[in-house]
Amino acid sequence: MTRGVLLDLAGVIYDGDAAIPGGVDAVARLRRAGLTVRFVSNTTRSSKQTVVERLAAIGLPVAGADVFTPAHAAREWLLRNNRAPYLLVHPSLAPDFRGLPDRGRRAVVVGDAGDAFTYAALNEASRELGKGAELLALATNRMFRDADGELSLDAGPFVAALEFASGNHATLVGKPAPEFFRSALASMGCAPDEAVMVGDDAEADVAGALRAGLSGALLVRTGKYRPGDETRFDPRPTSTVADLAAAADWIITHRDSVSGHRQPS
Template identity: 50%
Template structure:
């Protein structure tokens, strides 16, 4: 029986600062159905506090403890292992790590750093990696959607540093199994009792399916025509509102079905 729903945020709940049509009502309906909701994101341009504030401003009834961000997972990892990070991150994310010591860094943290992803900073990260520092990253997302277009995400730069240094990054956000398991543990459900809804066919949907979760790909956000062919076994819906109307329209959690085009 379905007990929990994991919702990606950007491209599923909102886009370019506006809630997607019917998304606020869909989340409210899921809450009314008695499902445990968790909001999961790899965003590396916003602190967890800012993610929560924006969702509340858009009308989503979300509590801070329901939000799981990849940067927060990286911060917990740094503290757990006593690491001092060299931060190759977006300026807007600086407050998330402000209370960590970063002198004599012995780990590299890489996110979507935008204009900070210049040669000098990437080379400084490369020097640390050659000396044995681990490469920690939010995820391997290839791109994200903003202002109606796709833009480079952290993934291509992760691959570049892996290739140059001959190492493998530690991924602490989606699609890492550990990230999903931490969210499931917090919701106190097994993978078979959870549904993941996302717009990223690789990091959201395929990753969730590999772990045993039910998954639904929505045709909003970064979705591109034909993505459903890369997510065998997953449902597909036009948007979150369509999914919720089909599966929970009668107010009963756990009703199964498949969206069109799957």
């Protein structure tokens, strides 16, 4: 039986600063049905506080504890492993790393740095890795839907470049790392096989959630979705639906019978 729902944000609930039609109401319907909802985003260009404020601006006020981002996961990793961050991230993400102890041992933290991905910045990060720093990837997404509606390079290609140059293997803290999904599920006391994921990324959101043991994962045809995405990665989506409103309908209808098998789209 489904007790909890994990929702991606960009491309599922909002697109830029605008709500995707029907998304806010869909969240309300899931909650009225008695389902606990958490928001799991792979954004590495917005701080957690910015994400919370963006949701409030579209009519969906949420508590910070209900939002899970790779930067938050990275901060926890750095504290657990006694590492200081060397940041190669977007400037807007820096607030999520303030106040960390300045330790001698370092970890290069890579997110979608945007225009900050200069040769000099990548070269300096590579040198830090050569001095013994660990490599921490906030996300390894290949592409994201940019403000102009087109797909742009995400953090993944730059993480791969640093792995190739340094010979280091990155530790991934965002989706599709199983620990990222499980952290959100633990916050609501929900076992993986009692939860369903909804996302627009067939690789990070859908296949990642199913590998983490979730009972189902729905792919929406909004955001970065492109025709054919539902067959590009394994495991494939439990179902592919038009948008979050349709996903909410599907989850409520199937809440007693989801078992991880694929359903007709």
